[in-house]
Amino acid sequence: MNYEIVESFSQMAREKRMDKDMLAGIIEDVFSMMVRKKYGQEARFDVVVNMDKGDIEIYLEKEIVEQVTDPNLQIDLATVRKKTDEPLGVGDDFVEVIDLQSFGRRLVISAKQNLNQRIKEIEKEVVYNEYSNTVGDIIVGEIYQIRKGEILINHNRNELILPKGEQIFRERYRKGETIRAMVKEVRKSAATPLVVVSRADPKFLAKLFELEIPEIYDGIIEIKGVAREAGERSKVAVESHDDRIDAVGACVGMKGVRIHAIVRELNNENIDVINFSDQPMVFVQRALAPAKLKSIAIEEATKTATVVVDKDQVSLAIGRNGQNIRLASKLTGYEINLIKEGVEEEYDMDLEEFREELGEPLYERLLDEGYETARDVIEANEEDLLLIDGLSQEKIASMKSMMKLELEEADIEDEEESDEEEVSAEEPASAGEAHEESSKAGEDDEESSKAGEDDEEPAKAGETDEESSKAGEDDEEPATAGEADEPSTASTEPNAGDEAQETPVDNDTKKKS
Numbered sequence: 001m002n003y004e005i006v007e008s009f010s011q012m013a014r015e016k017r018m019d020k021d022m023l024a025g026i027i028e029d030v031f032s033m034m035v036r037k038k039y040g041q042e043a044r045f046d047v048v049v050n051m052d053k054g055d056i057e058i059y060l061e062k063e064i065v066e067q068v069t070d071p072n073l074q075i076d077l078a079t080v081r082k083k084t085d086e087p088l089g090v091g092d093d094f095v096e097v098i099d100l101q102s103f104g105r106r107l108v109i110s111a112k113q114n115l116n117q118r119i120k121e122i123e124k125e126v127v128y129n130e131y132s133n134t135v136g137d138i139i140v141g142e143i144y145q146i147r148k149g150e151i152l153i154n155h156n157r158n159e160l161i162l163p164k165g166e167q168i169f170r171e172r173y174r175k176g177e178t179i180r181a182m183v184k185e186v187r188k189s190a191a192t193p194l195v196v197v198s199r200a201d202p203k204f205l206a207k208l209f210e211l212e213i214p215e216i217y218d219g220i221i222e223i224k225g226v227a228r229e230a231g232e233r234s235k236v237a238v239e240s241h242d243d244r245i246d247a248v249g250a251c252v253g254m255k256g257v258r259i260h261a262i263v264r265e266l267n268n269e270n271i272d273v274i275n276f277s278d279q280p281m282v283f284v285q286r287a288l289a290p291a292k293l294k295s296i297a298i299e300e301a302t303k304t305a306t307v308v309v310d311k312d313q314v315s316l317a318i319g320r321n322g323q324n325i326r327l328a329s330k331l332t333g334y335e336i337n338l339i340k341e342g343v344e345e346e347y348d349m350d351l352e353e354f355r356e357e358l359g360e361p362l363y364e365r366l367l368d369e370g371y372e373t374a375r376d377v378i379e380a381n382e383e384d385l386l387l388i389d390g391l392s393q394e395k396i397a398s399m400k401s402m403m404k405l406e407l408e409e410a411d412i413e414d415e416e417e418s419d420e421e422e423v424s425a426e427e428p429a430s431a432g433e434a435h436e437e438s439s440k441a442g443e444d445d446e447e448s449s450k451a452g453e454d455d456e457e458p459a460k461a462g463e464t465d466e467e468s469s470k471a472g473e474d475d476e477e478p479a480t481a482g483e484a485d486e487p488s489t490a491s492t493e494p495n496a497g498d499e500a501q502e503t504p505v506d507n508d509t510k511k512k513s
Contacts (some may be wrong), residue, residue, distance in 0.1 A: 003180075004483040008201070018122060018123075018126065020051050022122065023051070024049045024051050026115065026118050026119070026122070027049050028047045028049055029118065030111050030114055030115050031047045031056065031058060031111070032045070032047055032164075033110075033111065033114055034103055034107045034110075034111050035047070035060070036056060036107075036472060037107055037110065038104075038107060039060065039073075040072045040177065041071070042072075042073065043058045043060065043072055043073065044060070044061040044073075045058060045061065045098075046058070046061075047058060057097065058098040058100070058329070059095050059096070059097060059098075060095070060096045060097075060098050061094070061095055061096075062074055062075040062093070062094050062096060063091070063092075063094075064076070064077055064080055064088055064090050064091065064092050064093070064094050065077075065090060065091075066090055075096075076371075077089070077090060078385070079091075079280060080094050080431075083096070086350070090402065098341035102231060110227075115245070116133075116229065123192075124188075124192055124193055126187060127192060127193050127195075127504070128186060128193040130131060131183055131186045131193065131195045132186050134183050135185070135186060136182065136184075136203060136207070137182065137183055137207070138180055138181065138182050138183075138207050138208070138211065139155050139160070139181060139182075139197065140155075140178060140179070140180050141153035141154055141155035141160060141178070141179060141181070141197075142154045142155075142176065142177070142178055142179070142254070143173055143174065143175055143176065143177050143178075143179055144175065144176075144231065145175070146174075146175055147175060148161070149164040150163050150164055151167070151173055151179075151401075151410055153179060153181070153197065157231055159192070159195075159326055160181075160183075160195045160196075160197050161194065161195065161196055161197070162179075162197050162198070164180060164194060164200065165200070165202065165345055166181075166184065166196070166197065166198035166199060166200050167199060167200060167230075168200055168266060168267050168269070169200075169230055169231030169232065170229045170231055170267065171199075171267045172229065178486065180199075180265065181198060181199050181204070182197060182198050182199070182203060182204040182207055183195065183196075183197055184197060184198040184201055184203075185474045186197050190303040197265075199230070200228075200230035202226040202227070202228040202234075203226070205226055205228055205234055205236065205262070205266070205271075205474075206223050206226050206236075208262045208266075209223060209236065209251065209262065210223075212258050212261050212262055213250060213251055213253075213258055215240075215245060215250045215255050216238075216251075218238065219241070219383070220241055220242050220245060221238055221239070221240050221241070221245065221247050221250055222238065222239050222240075223236060223237070223238055223253070224237040224238065224239050225237040225276070225331050225332075226331075227328070227330035227487065228327075229323060229325040229326075229327065230266075230269070231266070231267055231383065232269065232270070232396035233269065233270040233271075233272070233319075233324075233327060233329075234266075234271045234272065234322055235264070235270060235271075235272045235274065235275070235287060235327045235328065235331045236271060236272070236273050236330055236500040237274055237275070237276040237283070237286075237287075237448060238251055238273060238274075238275065238276060239275070239276040246273055247275055247276075248273050249274045249275065252273060259271060259273065262296070272289065272327075272353055274286040274287060274289065280298045280300075280305070280332070280334065281296045281298055283306075283332050284296055284298070284305045284307065284328065284332050284334060284336065287327075287328035287331050288307065288328045288336070289322060291310055291313045291317035291324070292308060292309070292310070292313050292318050293308065293313075293317070293318035294306055294308040294309055294310060294341055295307075298334070302335075303333060303334050303335060304334060304335045304336075304337060305332070305334040305335070305336045305337070305484065306316060306339060307336055307337065307338050307339065308339045308340075308341050309338065309339070309341065310340075311340055311341070314329070314338070315342055315461045317338055318338065318408060322409075323406065323513045325338060332406070335426050343452065348373045348374060348375045348407070349373065349374045349403075349406065350371055350372065350373055350374075350376075351363065351366060351367065351371060351373055351374060351376070351377070353374070353406075354374060354402075354403065354406070355403060358399070361390065362388075362390050365388050365389060365390065366388065369384075369388060374403040374406070374407060375407070377399065377400065377403060378400050378403055378404060378407075382396055389509075393509050414419060455459070459470065463498050
């Protein structure tokens with residue numbers, strides 16, 4: 001029976017991934033509790049658990065006396081003589097082996113409850129220690145439940161949570177799929193430890209680089225910084241500690257095979273890999289790629305960088321919805337201020353465009369104070385704006401930043417629309433000319449064909465007339481084909497070719513005539 005008990009405990013330990021020594025300690029504690037409840041708190045005993053042989057033995061020590069006053073702690077000499085032949089006398093200690101079947105049902109139920117509680121505590125501690133040591137590492141699990149806003153992942157029979165905020169934007173998950181994520185946080189809770197994993201954290205991208213690129217894993221190439229907007233775009237700064245190895249080339253791989261593996265894992269997220277530099281000006285310039293910068297001014301005290309760019313490079317420097325300049329600012333740690341060069345008048349918007357954001361009362365008060373455009377508000381002194389009712393420093397800062405962002409986006413959209421209008425204005429004109437010339441060529445072909453049909457009947461009387469009419473048709477066809485093929489390129493070369501073709505025809509017709 002003892003062997004069966006130990007074997008059941010061993011099976012439980014394997015399922016719960018518990019250590020053998022830890023299990024032996026739990027068994028000793030459980031049976032010690034049973035002995036104390038039956039024989040009292042002052043009972044002297046010893047519990048021996050042999051996990052290899054599957055034995056559990058409980059030894060209870062009692063004092064030999066002439067007259068027993070406490071049966072749990074004392075035993076008389078007559079009873080000792082019946083149980084053993086050892087020469088023991090009054091005052092000696094008698095060691096008695098307790099049979100496990102002597103414990104009653106109530107003690108067994110109580111021991112079971114105590115055992116379950118201890119196992120749950122140990123299990124929670126094991127899970128917490130296991131994942132606390134793997135924070136920042138990538139795990140591979142299986143999606144077993146999709147809730148509203150969060151994904152539950154099964155990993156080694158433990159439940160991990162992928163919250164909504166840690167998921168990649170626009171990524172879709174299905175039950176039963178295998179998923180890779182990074183252990184971000186482990187928190188203790190009343191039930192089981194809460195293990196939070198992430199796919200949107202910048203460290204997850206850095207770990208993927210470490211897995212896919214051996215040079216980073218070996219420490220030859222170091223990731224100096226990561227700026228990421230999950231699902232959209234990321235910028236990674238790398239530095240090589242070996243002059244023979246190009247950091248960016250090693251990360252990209254042959255024909256982009258290494259970086260493409262990471263891009264596919266991140267749902268086709270755009271990744272920019274740049275070389276790190278200790279010089280802030282060079283680092284800011286590389287971070288704002290692919291935009292070409294005119295000049296950069298760095299202020300170390302305020303950690304700001306003032307960048308001057310041409311008007312045609314503004315959209316590249318800012319990026320879609322300001323994404324490129326935001327990521328560059330995160331990566332470099334500098335607040336980047338963009339200045340356009342060669343723009344005489346800055347783009348502005350009427351204050352009425354912001355009526356809904358400002359609210360009717362504040363909008364009316366700003367108009368009364370003489371602020372008619374967004375740039376009037378942006379360039380106004382903070383002291384003057386604080387005199388207006390309903391405005392505080394925080395409100396003024398948020399209002400100015402909102403108007404700046406709107407002006408930048410509207411300016412970019414206006415430039416793109418003007419470029420599209422120029423292109424669209426040129427293309428229809430050239431297409432129309434080609435269509436007009438080709439239609440004229442078609443009309444000329446029809447006229448020539450009709451002329452040829454009219455000439456066929458009289459040509460039967462003499463072969464000379466037929467040959468001359470054919471020669472006339474040959475004269476017209478190269479000219480019209482040249483006009484139809486190249487309507488917009490009115491150069492001197494096609495005309496010279498036409499003359500070269502017309503001259504032999506005239507000689508033939510003269511000879512035949």
